[in-house]
Amino acid sequence: MDIKDLKTYWTKKYPQVDVNIWDRYDKDGYVGSISHNGERADISADTLGQLIIKCEDFLRKVKR
Numbered sequence: 001m002d003i004k005d006l007k008t009y010w011t012k013k014y015p016q017v018d019v020n021i022w023d024r025y026d027k028d029g030y031v032g033s034i035s036h037n038g039e040r041a042d043i044s045a046d047t048l049g050q051l052i053i054k055c056e057d058f059l060r061k062v063k064r
Contacts, residue, residue, distance in 0.1 A: 003030065012036075012061055021051065036053065036062045 007019045012035060021032030021043060022035040034055050041058040043050035 001048070003048075003051075006048075006055070010055065010059065013064065017059065019055070021055075034058055 003021055003023070007021065010017055013040050013048045016036055019032070020032055020033045021034070023029075024031055029044070030048070031042075031044050031061050033040055033042050035041070036059065039058075039062045041054070043051065043058075045054055
């Protein structure tokens with residue numbers, strides 16, 4: 001699984017989510033943001049696993 005697959009998955013699972021995540025250009029990892037209904041989180045993660053956990057935590061919080 002890569003970032004493109006994750007973006008597709010999240011936008012299908014949560015249709016009104018805006019996901020903007022990229023590979024870090026200066027070192028390994030990922031940066032970006034995720035938002036839903038006016039709530040937004042800036043995301044920074046060293047691994048794909050950390051990225052998934054942080055984004056899923058945010059999405060669970062805003063979907064309550």
